[in-house]
Structures are given as C-alpha cells and as structure tokens.
Amino acid sequence: MRRGLCTKGVALWLVVWLALVGMSGGVWAQEVSGPEDSAAVAASINYEVWNITAERAETSIEAGKASDQALETLRGQIAEWREKFLVAQGANKQRIATIQNQLAALGPVPETGTEAADIAIRRTDLNTQLARLQAPVSAAEEAYSRANGIITEIDRIIRERQANALISIGPSPLNPAYWNSSVDELSAALSGLWNEFDANRKSEVRQAAFRQNMPITVAFALTGFVLLLRGRWWAALLGLRVHDRDLRGRDVWHFMISLGKVLVPVAGLVLLTQAVLSSGFVGFKGSTLVTSIPQWGTNLLIVRWLSDRLFPDGSLPTPFSVAPEHRAEVRRYATALAVFVVLADVARQLSVVGNFSPSTDAVIGFPLVLLTGLVLFRTGQFLLAQIDLGATPATEDLNYRYRLARLVARAAVVVAVVGPLLWAVGYRNASEALIYPSVTTLAVLGMVVVLQRLVSDLYALVTGRDQAEPEALLPVLVSFALTLAAVPFLALVWGARVTDLTEIWSRFREGFSVGDTRISPTDFLMFAVVFGIGYMMTRLIQGALRTSILPKTKIDPGGQNAIVSGLGYVGIFVSGLVSITSAGIDLSSIAIVAGALSVGIGFGLQNIVSNFVSGIILLIERPVSEGDWIEVGGTMGYVRDISVRSTRIETFDRSDVIIPNSDLISGTVTNYTHGNTLGRVIVPVGVAYGTDTRKVEALLREIGEAHPMALANPAPQIYFRAFGADSLDFEIRVILRDVNWSLTVKSDLNHEIAKRFAEEGIEIPFAQRDVWLRNPEVLRGAPTAAPQAAPEADDIPDKPETTDDGEIP
Known part of the structure; x- marks a missing residue:
C-alpha cells in the first residue's frame, strides 16, 4: 500500500492545515448564513441531479469495484450535496415558528362539537402554509440522511481496504530469488531516465530552446547554488550576532532569524529546480523526480533546523537534559533519519516511474527500512540514557515533559525493532505504516516543543520580563492549544485521510438535537457572545451603583451591598435567558430535562438550593x-x-x-x-467587708461617667449586687456608643478602678478560707501497741498423723 502522505514531511503540514482551515472557514460561513441564504440554497437544489448522483454512488458501492481514488472523488461530490442539504434545513425557520405559534394561539381542535367557521378556515389556511413551508425542509432532511449514509458506506469500504492492505503479506526481501530481478528493474528505470535525458539533449529542438533560455537558466542556477551553499551560514552568523547582543526579546529575534536556515536554502533549491526544468532536457519521467527535489530538500532542512533548536551548540538552553558535548550526536541522528525518509520517498517515486514489481519494491526498500530502524533504535537509546543521566526536574511541568520524552524514546526503540522484522517476513505495508510515521511523529512533537518555547519567549517580550513566568496562564493555554493543533497532523501522519478530519468537523457542525431543537456550534457561539455581553453589562452597572450612585444615598452599607448583589443575580439570570433565546434554543424542548433536573435538585441538591434561597432571603430581609x-x-x-x-x-x-x-x-x-452600634458593657468589682458602700457607689459612678465612650443618657448604672463569700459585689453597667469597643472599655474601667481604689484606700479582697480539722489528735500521733512475742517451739502442736490412704484417723 502506498503511504506517500506519511512521508511528505513537515513541508506539507502547513499547507494541509491551511487547507483544512480554509475549508472549515467556508463551511462555517455557510453555517452562519441567515434564513434568506438558507431559503435561497433550498430553492437552488436540483433534486433530479441529486438523485442521479446518489444512484450512481449507490451502484458503485454495491459493485465494490471502484478504485480508492474514484471513491474519494465520488465522496467529495456527495459531501458537497450534503453541505447544501444541511444549510437548506434552516429554510423558512422563522416563518415556520411564527405559523406554529399562530396555530397554538387558535387552540386545539375540539374533540366534540363543531368549531367556528372563521376559526376553522383560518386553521386550514395556516396548516396549508405550514405544509408548503415545511416541504423543502423535509426534502432536505431526507436527502441529507441519504447523503450521509452514502458517505458512511464509502468510508467503510476505504477503511476495510486499508486494513486488508496492512495485514496482507507479500514477497520477502530475504529471498535471493528476487535479488537479480530487482537489480534489473532498478537498472532499467535508471537507464530509462538517462535515455530520456540523452534523447532530449541530442534533440535540435531542445537545444534551440536551451540556447534561447540560457540566460534565465544560468541566472537561476547561479543564484540557487549561492543560496543553497551559503544561506544557512548567513542565517547562523546573523543569529549569533543577535544572540550575543543585550537586546530585548533576543530569543524571539534569534528564532525569526533562524528560519532563514530553511527559507533561504529552499529558495535556492526552487531556483535550481527551475533552472533544470527550463533547460528542456528533462523528460516526462525525469520531471516527476526533479519537481520533488524542493520538497525533499525542505524536509531535510526543517529536520536540521528542528534539531538545532532542540539541541543547540554550546551552553544555549535546551528543552531536554542533553549535555552540550552530546548534542552534536543527536543532531546527526536526526539528520540521518531525515535522509533515510527522503530516500524512501525517492524509492517510491522510482517505483512509479519504473513500474516496479512488488518483489522489487520489497528488495529496494528493505535496506532503507533497516538503516532507519538502526538509527531510530540508537536515537531512542541515546535519549533514554541522557534523560536518566539528567538532573531531577525542579518543577512538575518539566517532570511531565521528561516522562513523556522517556515514553516516546522507549516507543522508538520498540518500533525500530518491530518495523524491519515485519518488512523482512513480508508485511511491507505494515512495516512502512509503522516506522516512517514514527520518525515523522518525532518531528511533529519536536515542532510543538519549539513553538511552545517561542510562545514563552513572546510572552516575555510583550510583558517586558527577561523570562516568562512559569505560572503565567496565557503561555500555558497557548501551549495547550498548540498541542491540540498537532493532533490533526499526527492523524494524517498515521494514515488518516483528510476526509476523515472533514467528516469529524461535519459531525461537530451538525450538532445534536434536544427535543425538536438542533443545537449547533453557532448556537454555542451566539450563546457565549450574548451571555458575555450581558454579564459585562451587569458588572458595569454594579460598579456604577457601588461607586457612584449608592454612596450618595442614605442607604446603609448593608443595604447597598444587598442591592448590588441582588442586581448581579438578576442580571446573570436575565443574561442566561436572553442568550438561550438568541441561540434559538426552545426552552419548551428541554422541559423533560428540566423535570429530571428538578428531581435531582429535590434529592441530591436540596442543601445547595436551601442555602441559595436562604442567601436570597438574607439579601432581601437583611x-x-x-x-x-x-x-x-x-x-x-x-x-x-x-x-x-x-x-x-x-x-x-x-x-x-x-x-x-x-x-x-x-x-x-x-x-x-x-x-446601630449601641451596646452595654458590664464590669463586676468586689470590695472588702467594712468598706463604705455609698462611697464605693459614688466612686464607681464617677469612673463610669468619665469614660469617653459612655453615653450620658442613659447614664451609667451602679448596682450593689450581693454580699459575696469574700467581698461586697458591685457592677458598673455602661451603655457604649460603639459596642465594638467593649473589650477596650472594660480594660480602661478596670485600670481606672484599680487606680482610684488605691488612692482612696479601698481594698479589693481576694478569696480567704478557714480550714477546720475534725480529728486533730490524728495529726499528734497515737501510742503504738507492744509487739506480741513469738510462740515457743514446745507450744507448737505436732503435725497430725495420717493413714496410708491420706485420711486423718
């Protein structure tokens, strides 16, 4: 199986991406067209031509003999019709909704009895208009379904053929019987190219054309040689000068200048190719190879540029932990891989020109696959060794990057072993579909890393920092977007068709249905835009109220906050309703979903809803x-x-x-x-028994009234509370202007009480206790009794005698 798409290289990726963007942009333009455009598209559809095209496609599918190229062409035609049908489904949308609302206003048809004549006539007229307006929509929906089914069948057939080709076994290159014939076919192809060139060189007509175009040919050739040989050197020299200067955004300018290492030599290759073609000596077969030279050269130059950016010379920073003395080695590996991939594509071009047999393709391609596998194996081992020797990353981001690089390196080692083995046993298509896409994947991942570094440098340049902050959100988001953008490229590299990507986009544009309403990406876009505008307006009004209007009113701060918060809730709610309506989403269509949500609220979200309602009550009642x-x-x-x-x-x-x-x-x-902030503070105090209580009361009143935070009306109150166990208990009760200062006021009053009582000789007692002992003689000690004498030995009775069976007689 020919997998030229996987070996086109980095040079064509940008072209493919721009083509996808342009195609999606056109489709997007169709999608966002208004109702008038939808009606115009619906009116312009010729269903007779469509039926002929659909029947032809269905016949080809049933026969199953059409080539992949023919099926792809047929699929493209069906896809164009499907786009028209998709747009046509929106025809008369507003008018249909209006008539349906009119019918709903008339009410349902009575089940019994007769309806008023004028209402019946009006109902019949509206139903007739509704049927006429819905006819093109129904036809477009039916045709869209048919087109979608045909496209699905074509995709299934092509995928089955691709799968069968991958698992098909062919001639083994290790069979010596194929070697002589392969050499003969290769020699015949090269001889054919030379003979074609020699015949053109000897042709007088070609010679006359060459002499006529000689100035242009020589100019192209000389300029191309100069740009090809010196272009990289000029760009490298200029880049070193920029990097050595203390210039703001130095890394960004160095990146831009480094692109000259690719663009200038590629321009030289293009001029050389034009010089060769303008000579007129290259024939039809030779021109096929010559026109591919710029593409091959671009692949080599881009890989070399990537390796220079990822593993630069000297002490320049690198995304990976590769020592400076080993960077040249990994650059050589990358260049060798690019050379072998290009040579594999040259072999494919020669196979097309020389019409090689499968055995010749297997024999010629095997050395290239084997060499590619050896270099890929060595590259994977080298990267694993360098990563293991590198220092432990300081951040989680670097740790993740190193773990991903280690995983990629291990996968490269496995592919390097499996790929040549598959080719050797005869699974040439499977091997080719495994090893060359793996090499291209490494280039794509390297490009993503380089672009992520460029984003970080651009952020540092724009923000004026010497180095972008690692935690900055914008570079992280852009880097994540770059990673997602690489997914379509990787899909194409690993054998996906462009139509597969466009089909995914079509499914995405088609959206999904909720009830009778179809929600598409434009609906989401409209919802986001309208809701964003409503949200910003709500915040602007809140800011104006908070800073300009409410401070000039007599509303207390709590009320002002309640008004601002309540306005925010109302504004967000209204913005949500308006955005849903603007997106064309019928709220009645999601009634079932709302009902299920209410059940969920009743069981699982009742606490959250309770807190939400309580928050609204707090803002209203305050x-x-x-x-x-x-x-x-x-x-x-x-x-x-x-x-x-x-x-x-x-x-x-x-x-x-x-x-x-x-x-x-x-x-x-x-x-x-x-x-209000009025509040009472109570300060207790006790005095010794025998103190003049009236004097204490007057003194405490004087202390309370003297404090600046105490109100004169009502005046501080002094209470003789009780005869305590250790003191005569009094209290000072003072109404404060601001109860938030209650602790400070208590402290001030206590300090003043201690000072004034000391001046007046008033004692503040401490607790006293009298301890009575009920048995004091215990502490004096009782007389000790004389010890009893030990019994004499004679007084001890003899041990009783026992019988033989142990019983006492």
Missing part, C-alpha cells in the same frame, strides 16, 4: 449585613461577605469561618450591631 458583629452556633465574629451559598465570618483571632446561609435563617443568631 437580618445580617456585612460588618455586623454576630454570634451563630457558638461562633462569634464580623460578617465579611454574604454570597449566594454561604456567609464568611471573620472571628476575633482573624480566622475565617464559612457558615451556610441556611444556618443563619433557621438557627438562632445574635446580632450585636444590627441597626
């Missing part, structure tokens, strides 16, 4: 506002933020406590500063 000193559930502190789900309280030790809003609504909450 029993608690920001800045209030509250106590709830044993937690005391200041309210710092009231959100839609919870309230944040800052305690006096500066820690944040998150309280669910439902606790503030259903629980007991003590608000010390709600409405």
Whole structure:
C-alpha cells in the first residue's frame, strides 16, 4: 500500500492545515448564513441531479469495484450535496415558528362539537402554509440522511481496504530469488531516465530552446547554488550576532532569524529546480523526480533546523537534559533519519516511474527500512540514557515533559525493532505504516516543543520580563492549544485521510438535537457572545451603583451591598435567558430535562438550593449585613461577605469561618450591631467587708461617667449586687456608643478602678478560707501497741498423723 502522505514531511503540514482551515472557514460561513441564504440554497437544489448522483454512488458501492481514488472523488461530490442539504434545513425557520405559534394561539381542535367557521378556515389556511413551508425542509432532511449514509458506506469500504492492505503479506526481501530481478528493474528505470535525458539533449529542438533560455537558466542556477551553499551560514552568523547582543526579546529575534536556515536554502533549491526544468532536457519521467527535489530538500532542512533548536551548540538552553558535548550526536541522528525518509520517498517515486514489481519494491526498500530502524533504535537509546543521566526536574511541568520524552524514546526503540522484522517476513505495508510515521511523529512533537518555547519567549517580550513566568496562564493555554493543533497532523501522519478530519468537523457542525431543537456550534457561539455581553453589562452597572450612585444615598452599607448583589443575580439570570433565546434554543424542548433536573435538585441538591434561597432571603430581609458583629452556633465574629451559598465570618483571632446561609435563617443568631452600634458593657468589682458602700457607689459612678465612650443618657448604672463569700459585689453597667469597643472599655474601667481604689484606700479582697480539722489528735500521733512475742517451739502442736490412704484417723 502506498503511504506517500506519511512521508511528505513537515513541508506539507502547513499547507494541509491551511487547507483544512480554509475549508472549515467556508463551511462555517455557510453555517452562519441567515434564513434568506438558507431559503435561497433550498430553492437552488436540483433534486433530479441529486438523485442521479446518489444512484450512481449507490451502484458503485454495491459493485465494490471502484478504485480508492474514484471513491474519494465520488465522496467529495456527495459531501458537497450534503453541505447544501444541511444549510437548506434552516429554510423558512422563522416563518415556520411564527405559523406554529399562530396555530397554538387558535387552540386545539375540539374533540366534540363543531368549531367556528372563521376559526376553522383560518386553521386550514395556516396548516396549508405550514405544509408548503415545511416541504423543502423535509426534502432536505431526507436527502441529507441519504447523503450521509452514502458517505458512511464509502468510508467503510476505504477503511476495510486499508486494513486488508496492512495485514496482507507479500514477497520477502530475504529471498535471493528476487535479488537479480530487482537489480534489473532498478537498472532499467535508471537507464530509462538517462535515455530520456540523452534523447532530449541530442534533440535540435531542445537545444534551440536551451540556447534561447540560457540566460534565465544560468541566472537561476547561479543564484540557487549561492543560496543553497551559503544561506544557512548567513542565517547562523546573523543569529549569533543577535544572540550575543543585550537586546530585548533576543530569543524571539534569534528564532525569526533562524528560519532563514530553511527559507533561504529552499529558495535556492526552487531556483535550481527551475533552472533544470527550463533547460528542456528533462523528460516526462525525469520531471516527476526533479519537481520533488524542493520538497525533499525542505524536509531535510526543517529536520536540521528542528534539531538545532532542540539541541543547540554550546551552553544555549535546551528543552531536554542533553549535555552540550552530546548534542552534536543527536543532531546527526536526526539528520540521518531525515535522509533515510527522503530516500524512501525517492524509492517510491522510482517505483512509479519504473513500474516496479512488488518483489522489487520489497528488495529496494528493505535496506532503507533497516538503516532507519538502526538509527531510530540508537536515537531512542541515546535519549533514554541522557534523560536518566539528567538532573531531577525542579518543577512538575518539566517532570511531565521528561516522562513523556522517556515514553516516546522507549516507543522508538520498540518500533525500530518491530518495523524491519515485519518488512523482512513480508508485511511491507505494515512495516512502512509503522516506522516512517514514527520518525515523522518525532518531528511533529519536536515542532510543538519549539513553538511552545517561542510562545514563552513572546510572552516575555510583550510583558517586558527577561523570562516568562512559569505560572503565567496565557503561555500555558497557548501551549495547550498548540498541542491540540498537532493532533490533526499526527492523524494524517498515521494514515488518516483528510476526509476523515472533514467528516469529524461535519459531525461537530451538525450538532445534536434536544427535543425538536438542533443545537449547533453557532448556537454555542451566539450563546457565549450574548451571555458575555450581558454579564459585562451587569458588572458595569454594579460598579456604577457601588461607586457612584449608592454612596450618595442614605442607604446603609448593608443595604447597598444587598442591592448590588441582588442586581448581579438578576442580571446573570436575565443574561442566561436572553442568550438561550438568541441561540434559538426552545426552552419548551428541554422541559423533560428540566423535570429530571428538578428531581435531582429535590434529592441530591436540596442543601445547595436551601442555602441559595436562604442567601436570597438574607439579601432581601437583611437580618445580617456585612460588618455586623454576630454570634451563630457558638461562633462569634464580623460578617465579611454574604454570597449566594454561604456567609464568611471573620472571628476575633482573624480566622475565617464559612457558615451556610441556611444556618443563619433557621438557627438562632445574635446580632450585636444590627441597626446601630449601641451596646452595654458590664464590669463586676468586689470590695472588702467594712468598706463604705455609698462611697464605693459614688466612686464607681464617677469612673463610669468619665469614660469617653459612655453615653450620658442613659447614664451609667451602679448596682450593689450581693454580699459575696469574700467581698461586697458591685457592677458598673455602661451603655457604649460603639459596642465594638467593649473589650477596650472594660480594660480602661478596670485600670481606672484599680487606680482610684488605691488612692482612696479601698481594698479589693481576694478569696480567704478557714480550714477546720475534725480529728486533730490524728495529726499528734497515737501510742503504738507492744509487739506480741513469738510462740515457743514446745507450744507448737505436732503435725497430725495420717493413714496410708491420706485420711486423718
């Protein structure tokens, strides 16, 4: 199986990508067309021609004898029809919706009895209009379904053929019987090229044309040789000069100049190719090879440029931990891989020119596959050794990159062994589909790494930093986008067809259905744009209210915050409804989904909904506002933020406590500063027995009234509370202007009490206790009794005698 797409190289990737973007852009333009365009497309469709095309395609599919190229051409034609049918499905959409609303306004047809004549006539007229407007839509839907089925069948046939080709076994290159014939066919192909060139060289007509075009040919040839031989050297010299200078954005400018190592020599190759073709001596077969020279050269130059960027000389930074003395070695491996891939493509071109047999293709291609596998194996081993020897990455990002590089290197080693073995036993297509795409994959991954480094350098240049911050969000997002953009390239490299990618895009544009409504990417785009505009307007209005309007009113800060927060919730809700309506999504079509969601809310989300509703109640009733000193559930502190789900309280030790809003609504909450900051502080004090109580009362009143935070009305109150166990107990009760200063006021009053009592000789007693012992004689000690004398030996009775059986007689 010919897999030329996998070996085209990096040079054609950009072209393919631009083609995909252009094609998707055209499709997108069709998708976002208005109702008038949809109606025009629906009116322009010739269904007779479509039926002929569809029948021809179905006949080819049933026969199963068409070539892959013929099937691809037929598929392209069917895909164009399908695009027209997709656009035509939106014809008369607004008018159909209007008529359906009119019919709904008339109400259902009565089941019994007769309907008013004018209403019946109007209903019949509306149904007739609705049927006429829906006719092209129904026809487009039916044709779209038929076209979609045909495309699916064609894709299935092509994929089956590709799979069969991969597992098919052919001649083994190790069979000596094929060697002589392969050499003969190769020699015949080269001789044919030379004979064609020699015949043209001897032709007088060709010679006359050459003499006529000689100035142009010589100019192209000389310029091409100069650019090819000196282009890389010029770019390298200029790059070194830029890198040695202390220039802002030095890495970016060095990258741009390094592109000259590819562009200048490629221009030289193009000029040389034009010089050869303009000579007129190259025939038809030779021109096939000559026109491919710029492509082959571009592949070599791009791989060499990538290796220079990934593994530069000297102490320049590199994305991988490869020592400077080993970087030249890995660059040689990369160049060798590119050379062998290009030679494999040259062999394919010679096979087409010389019409080689399968055995000749197997024999000629095997040495190239074997050499590619050897270099790929050595490259994988080298990268594994360098990664293992490198230092442990300091960041998780570098650690991830090294782990991925180690995985790729191991896969390269496995492919390098399996690929040549498959070719040797006869599975040439499977081997070719494995080893050359693996080499190209390495180039694609290297390109992604280089572009990610460029994004980081551009970010550093734009932000004015010497080096981009590793945690910056924008470079990370762009790098992730580059990684995703590489997926289509990798898919093409590993055998995917361009039509496979376009089919994925078509499925994505087709969207999905919710009830009777089809949601497409344009609906998502419209939803995002309208919702974004509504959200920004809501934030702007909130900012204007918070900073300009509300501060000039007499509304307290808690009320201002409630108004701003409530406006934010209403604005987001309205923005969501407007964006859904603007996207053309019928809310009635998602009633089932809403019902299922309500069941889920009732069971699994009831706490969240309860907190949300409690937050709305807090904003409306405002029993608690920001800045209030509250106590709830044993937690005391200041309210710092009231959100839609919870309230944040800052305690006096500066820690944040998150309280669910439902606790503030259903629980007991003590608000010390709600409405005003007035509050009472109580300071207890005790004096010794025998002190003049009236004097103490007057002195405490004087102390309380003298404090600046105490209100004169009501005045501080002094109470003689009780005769305590150790003192006469008094209390000072003072109403403060700001209860938030209660601890400070208590401290001030205690200091003043201690000072004034010391000046007046008033004693503040401490606790005293008298201890009575009920049995004091125990502590004095009781007389000790004399010890009893030990018994004499004679007084000890003899041991009783026992019988033989152990019993006492």
